[in-house]
Amino acid sequence: xxxxxxxxxxxxxxxxxxxxxxxxxxxxxxxxxxxxxxxxxxxxxxxxxxxxxxxxxxxxxxxxxxxxxxxxxxxxxxxxxxxxxxxxxxxxxxxxxxxxxxxxxxxxxxxxxxxxxxxxxxxxxxxxxxxxxxxxxxxxxxxxxxxxxxxxxxxxxxxxxxxxxxxxxxxxxxxxxxxxxxxxxxxxxxxxxxxxxxxxxxxxxxxxxxxxxxxxxxxxxxxxxxxxxxxxxxxxxxxxxxxxxxxxxxxxxxxxxxxxxxxxxxxxxxxxxxxxxxxxxxxxxxxxxxxxxxxxxxxxxxxxxxxxxxxxxxxxxxxxxxxxxxxxxxxxxxxxxxxxxxxxxxxxxxxxxxxxxxxxxxxxxxxxxxxxxxxxxxxxxxxxxxxxxxxxxxxxxxxxxxxxxxxxxxxxxxxxxxxxxxxxxxxxxxxxxxxxxxxxxxxxxxxxxxxxxxxxxxxxxxxxxxxxxxxxxxxxxxxxxxxxxxxxxxxxxxxxxxxxxxxxxxxxxxxxxxxxxxxxxxxxxxxx
Amino acid sequence: xxxxxxxxxxxxxxxxxxxxxxxxxxxxxxxxxxxxxxxxxxxxxxxxxxxxxxxxxxxxxxxxxxxxxxxxxxxxxxxxxxxxxxxxxxxxxxxxxxxxxxxxxxxxxxxxxxxxxxxxxxxxxxxxxxxxxxxxxxxxxxxxxxxxxxxxxxxxxxxxxxxxxxxxxxxxxxxxxxxxxxxxxxxxxxxxxxxxxxxxxxxxxxxxxxxxxxxxxxxxxxxxxxxxxxxxxxxxxxxxxxxxxxxxxxxxxxxxxxxxxxxxxxxxxxxxxxxxxxxxxxxxxxxxxxxxxxxxxxxxxxxxxxxxxxxxxxxxx
Numbered sequence: 001x002x003x004x005x006x007x008x009x010x011x012x013x014x015x016x017x018x019x020x021x022x023x024x025x026x027x028x029x030x031x032x033x034x035x036x037x038x039x040x041x042x043x044x045x046x047x048x049x050x051x052x053x054x055x056x057x058x059x060x061x062x063x064x065x066x067x068x069x070x071x072x073x074x075x076x077x078x079x080x081x082x083x084x085x086x087x088x089x090x091x092x093x094x095x096x097x098x099x100x101x102x103x104x105x106x107x108x109x110x111x112x113x114x115x116x117x118x119x120x121x122x123x124x125x126x127x128x129x130x131x132x133x134x135x136x137x138x139x140x141x142x143x144x145x146x147x148x149x150x151x152x153x154x155x156x157x158x159x160x161x162x163x164x165x166x167x168x169x170x171x172x173x174x175x176x177x178x179x180x181x182x183x184x185x186x187x188x189x190x191x192x193x194x195x196x197x198x199x200x201x202x203x204x205x206x207x208x209x210x211x212x213x214x215x216x217x218x219x220x221x222x223x224x225x226x227x228x229x230x231x232x233x234x235x236x237x238x239x240x241x242x243x244x245x246x247x248x249x250x251x252x253x254x255x256x257x258x259x260x261x262x263x264x265x266x267x268x269x270x271x272x273x274x275x276x277x278x279x280x281x282x283x284x285x286x287x288x289x290x291x292x293x294x295x296x297x298x299x300x301x302x303x304x305x306x307x308x309x310x311x312x313x314x315x316x317x318x319x320x321x322x323x324x325x326x327x328x329x330x331x332x333x334x335x336x337x338x339x340x341x342x343x344x345x346x347x348x349x350x351x352x353x354x355x356x357x358x359x360x361x362x363x364x365x366x367x368x369x370x371x372x373x374x375x376x377x378x379x380x381x382x383x384x385x386x387x388x389x390x391x392x393x394x395x396x397x398x399x400x401x402x403x404x405x406x407x408x409x410x411x412x413x414x415x416x417x418x419x420x421x422x423x424x425x426x427x428x429x430x431x432x433x434x435x436x437x438x439x440x441x442x443x444x445x446x447x448x449x450x451x452x453x454x455x456x457x458x459x460x461x462x463x464x465x466x467x468x469x470x471x472x473x474x475x476x477x478x479x480x481x482x483x484x485x486x487x488x489x490x491x492x493x494x495x496x497x498x499x500x501x502x503x504x505x506x507x508x509x510x511x512x513x514x515x516x517x518x519x520x521x522x523x524x525x526x527x528x
Numbered sequence: 529x530x531x532x533x534x535x536x537x538x539x540x541x542x543x544x545x546x547x548x549x550x551x552x553x554x555x556x557x558x559x560x561x562x563x564x565x566x567x568x569x570x571x572x573x574x575x576x577x578x579x580x581x582x583x584x585x586x587x588x589x590x591x592x593x594x595x596x597x598x599x600x601x602x603x604x605x606x607x608x609x610x611x612x613x614x615x616x617x618x619x620x621x622x623x624x625x626x627x628x629x630x631x632x633x634x635x636x637x638x639x640x641x642x643x644x645x646x647x648x649x650x651x652x653x654x655x656x657x658x659x660x661x662x663x664x665x666x667x668x669x670x671x672x673x674x675x676x677x678x679x680x681x682x683x684x685x686x687x688x689x690x691x692x693x694x695x696x697x698x699x700x701x702x703x704x705x706x707x708x709x710x711x712x713x714x715x716x717x718x719x720x721x722x723x724x725x726x727x728x729x730x731x732x733x734x735x736x737x738x739x740x741x742x743x744x745x746x747x748x749x750x751x752x753x754x755x756x757x758x759x760x761x762x763x764x765x766x767x768x769x770x771x772x773x774x775x776x777x778x779x780x781x782x783x784x785x786x787x788x789x790x791x792x793x794x795x796x797x798x799x800x801x802x803x804x805x806x807x808x809x810x811x812x813x814x815x816x817x818x819x820x821x822x823x824x825x826x827x828x829x830x831x832x833x834x835x836x837x838x839x840x841x842x843x844x845x
Contacts, residue, residue, distance in 0.1 A: 050792075058661060202654070206632075348628050352656040359582070359652040359792075366790030374784035378777045385532075385773065418721050421785055421793055425728065425800070428781030429735075432774040436739065439770040446536075465742040468687060469735040475683060476676045476731035480724055483672035485665065488724045495728065 002456045004515050012508045016399050019501075022406030043409045048416035048490055051364050053357035054197040055205055058350045059170070061190045065345040066162045067096065067155055074098055074118075074136065078148065081114045100146040112140055115148055122157045159190055162344040167192055170347075172340035173208050191350070202354045204333065212302050212346050213337035215255030217288075218247035220296035220308055236298075238305040240325045245305055247298050252288050257281025261338035263331045266323060271331035273322040275338060282318020290314040301334070367420035374424045375401070382431060386438055388527045392513050393434040396505040400430050403501040404494065413497075416490030426498030432469070433506030436462040442528055451526045455514055459507075466507065474499050534769040542764050542812060543757040543820070549813035553702060560709025567712050572719030573655060575669070577623040577662035579635045580655045586648040588614040597645055603634050612791035616652070628658040669723040673704065676730050684734075688741060691822040696737045699807075699815035703733045706806045707799060716795045725796050729803030732778070736771060736811035743767050744819065756824060760816050768812075775808045 025033055025044045033042050049056050075093050078100060082089065087110060089102040102111045119134040135154035139147045150158075167186055174182045174196065183195040199205060226235040226244035235244045261275040277285050288297070289311050298308040299322055306324045326334070379397065382390035404423060408415060441458035449457060477499065480492035573580055583589075594617060595608045603621045611618035619638065624630040635656055642649055657665075677700055685693035707726055711718050743763040751759060779801060786797040 060660075203636075348658075349632060349656070350628060350658045351661045352632070353654070354651075355653045356651065358584075358650070363790050363792055366788055370785045370787075370789040373788060374781035377780040377784060381777060381780060417790075417793055418724060418796065421789065421796060421800075424781045424785050424789075425778065428778030429732070429774070431777050432735070432770075435770050435773045435777075439767075439773070443766070461746075465739050468738040468742060472680055472683060472734040472738060473728075473731035475679045476727045476734075479672050479676045479679065480727045483668040483675075484724065485668070485720070488720050491721070491724045 002452065002459075002511075002515050002518075004512060009512060009516075012512050015504070016403065016509060019403035019406040020399065022410050023402045026405055026409060041410065043412065045405065045408045045415045046412060047360075047364070048414045048419065049195055049197060049353070049360075050355050050417050051360045051367075051415065052197050053355045053360040054195065055199045055202040056351075056353045057194045057202070057205070057209065058187070058352075059166075059192045059194065059209060059347040060350050061159065061163050061166050061192070061344075062346045062348060063155075063159050063190050066158055067150070069345070070150065070155075070158055071096065071098065074148065074150070077118055078115055081118055082111060085110060085114050087111045087114065096149060098148040100148065101144060102146070105144065108140070108144065108146075112138065112146055115146060122151070122154050156189075163190055163192065165344045166347060169341050169343050170194060170209060173336060174205070176336040176340060177204065177208065192347070198357065199354075202352065204329070206349065206352070207333060208336065209347055210349065211333075211337055212343045213255070213340070214302055214342045215258070215338060216251035216300045217253040217285075218249075218251055218298045218300055219288075219292060220298050221246045221248065222296060236300060236303060236305050238308060245296075245298060245308060247300070247305075251300075253277070253281055253284055255338060255342055257284070258338055261335045263328070263335050264321065266321075270323075271326045271328050273324070273326070273331050273334050273338070274319065275322065276319045279318070285318060285320065286314060286316045289316075306334075363417050363420075367417060367424075371420065371424050371427070375427050378427055378431060382434075386528060389434075389438050389441075389514075392510050392517075393431055393438070393506075395513065396434065396510045397427065397430055399509055400498075400501050400505040401427065403505065404498050407497050407501060408494065411497075413493050414490055415494070418488055419490035419494045422491045422494030422498060426495065426502060429473075430498065430502035430506065433462075433466045433502060434510055436466055436469075437506070437510070438528060441526065445526055445528065451523050452518060454526060455518065459511060463507070466503070470499050470503055534772055538765045538768055539761070540765055540768070541761055543761050543817060546813070546817035546820070549817065553810070553814055556709065557702060557705050560705045560712065563709050563712035567715075569708070569711050569718040570715040572717045572722075573620065573657045573662065574720040575662055575666040575718070577631070577657050577659040578621060579631060579638070579657075580618060580620045580653075581635070581638060581642070582611060582616065582618050582652045582654070583642060583646075584650045584652050585615050585617065585646055589617045589646075591617060594619070594642075594646075598638060598641065601634070601637055601641060603638070616791075623659055623662075628660075631658060632656060665720060669720065672723060673726055673730070676727055677701070677704075680730065680734055684738070684741075688745060689824065691819055691824045692741050692745075694822060695815050695818040696734060696741070698818050699737050699810040700730055700733055702810050702814055703729055703803060703806050707803050710799070710802045714798070716798060719795070721793065721796045722799050725799035725803065728800060729807055732804060733807030733810060736774075736807055737815040739770065740764055740767050740811055740816055744816070756820060760819060764812055764816050771808060771812065775804055778804055 022041045022043070025042050036042055071093050075091060075098050078098060079091055082091070082100070087102060087107045088104065089100055089111065091098065091100050100111060100115065102108045116138050119136050119138070122133060122135045133151055133153045135151060137149050137151055141147055163186060167184060170192060171184050174184065174194065179196050179199055181197060183193070185193050187193045194209065196205060221233055224230055224233055224246040226246050229235045229246045232249050233246050234249050235246050237244055257277050257280060259276050259278045261273055264272050264274040266272050292311050293313060295311055296308050297311050298305045300306070307322045309323065322334070324330070324334075379394045382393050384390070386393065401423070404426065437458050440462045441454050444454035444457045474496060477492050477496035481489055481496065484492055589610070591608050591610060595606065598606045598608065598619065603624065606619065606621040608617060608619050610616065621634065621638070624634045635654065639651060639654070642651070677697060680700065681693050681697045684696050704726060707729060711722065740763060743766050744760055747754070747759050747763050747766075754762070782797055782801050782804065786794060786801060789797060
């Protein structure tokens, strides 16, 4: 156990040194880091949102909305396919299936075939060459009905695609807000995690993420009764007045044709949103306005009419403006939403946490004070109880904290408030391995062994205990990491890394120091 | 040595005290279970959903006034309490009917009400946990604690005889129960970080138990003829100074966190401190005597005369 060839000494010292160097950037200012030579590490520990302040939101994509929209499309496709084949019958959607009843029984097999032809392959997305399956299942029931259902694989692929698309749109919207370094990542099958450091007022973020921003343009039917809209028409409320207007169900134009949107001002300097269509949209917009002069035209955002102006004259340039009753902020948000595009389905906020920067700063300071005091108490205590050996253990303890910080920096781990608690706890527990060894050495000395033999036996006897004790704690840390979330995960990370670094410092570094001391001094008695 | 905590050579007859310890522990465990069912835990929004808002007021806050003010909003049970300082207030209200949307709408109303009625108020943090996420967090937390107990049982079983594994788990379950009882009696907020605390207690308590067990195993090899009660006593005494030392250094660090670490993690540190005390107690007074109950020696060492291969393979070179 006490055999330390030069290469081993070099490895232990080198590892300690590299770890400590990696921790250095945490103690430097930004300018100092800038001026470091390139070969030195410049990663710092990332602070969690609970320490630097910011907003954390977990969003869920409304999977039901995606499925029901897809079913509505499916119904339309079936209708069209049967019409092409001149097959008459009724088609309706109930629950998650589309039911087709053919009027003339002799056309039933033709109908079945037409519907089956609509099926397209979907890739399951699980692994390479995932099983290819069809997107719909078509069955013919005994009572003459044809039942069409989406397959599991198709639903999964749909939702997955919608989440990807939502992710992209959420990213664009948040980028438009001009915040620094947001984290936007997918979580599980249908969730999106958004973390925006430094943002305290989550109101704007919330409204940006919760708006689907589906923009459509419809003609107003001024003659119809809003309580009983005729077929093909719908009644929607106006945002400002609450007045119900009857609109054509069919959208003449959608937000997909927009290329730009920005805030402007009208003649009485109230905020408006200016927008511009792409060339197709512009042409269509020109046609619509030319054909409908003096009729009202409604701009609908997520099933609410935000503006329903009268068309005064044809608008040919492909650009228009929305006069809502906007506040400056409202106009700005709408412009952002229009530029970023519509979400494929509504997002629901499942979890939201915000921390103000002051509270974060207070937590950091409190954590630092607690850390320094805890460390000081342990250091003094070890010195009092173990004297010279305690001093050696204290060196190992300090190196351990340096290594822990270095490891956290290099791994890009996030330090949270519970993470700081993990470090402080590691300080308390890190000395355990040394305590075990020192107590063993004491026993060996009491049994009459000489310094060398006592130290050797001390390490040897304590090793299996140290391993058992640390592996069990490590199991707990690992499970915490697996099942924990957010700040708690940060705790698991510091605790787990702390166990590894403390094993290294307690077993290698203190042993090395003691061996070197033994070689130099050759003491007759151990001061323990 | 400047400081000697434990006399050099102790011979405390722990095994003689075991019936007293069993009685104390039994009462505490039963009390914890009873408290858990009768009084329950003050489950945080992490597990039951709902919202919390932490505010800072320019002058000392009038908690009663804030309570009446928010009572007008008709949100059901709203709790308003001082949080650390008299200018800091934590407001919490339960999950609202109507899922995530309704909950968030309620939170916005509270924020607006606070900002309108208390000039100069600043909102330091807000949390909103929807019903779906909270039930997932509760499930994951429960899973993490149960799995860690099982994983540890398996590890110890693998490394020692089965009696040790069972003994360690008895001690562990004892500690977890008492910690839950502690939260029931203090009504401290039982949130996600408390699960982390419990898991650390699991790790720590085990750590302590394993150290004693290691020594029991070693002494069993050393003193083959010694009666088991005496042998366990000796093992506990052998490791006593280490047990106390490590508990004290950990407690020192935790005490610093408790007093200076800020209100946010005070519940967490309180749980840890309690857990370390209970864990140290249980590894001495529960985990070790349980070995006697489980008939440790009769199944393994008496029957096999000579070297037990199982034991040999675990001793280190």
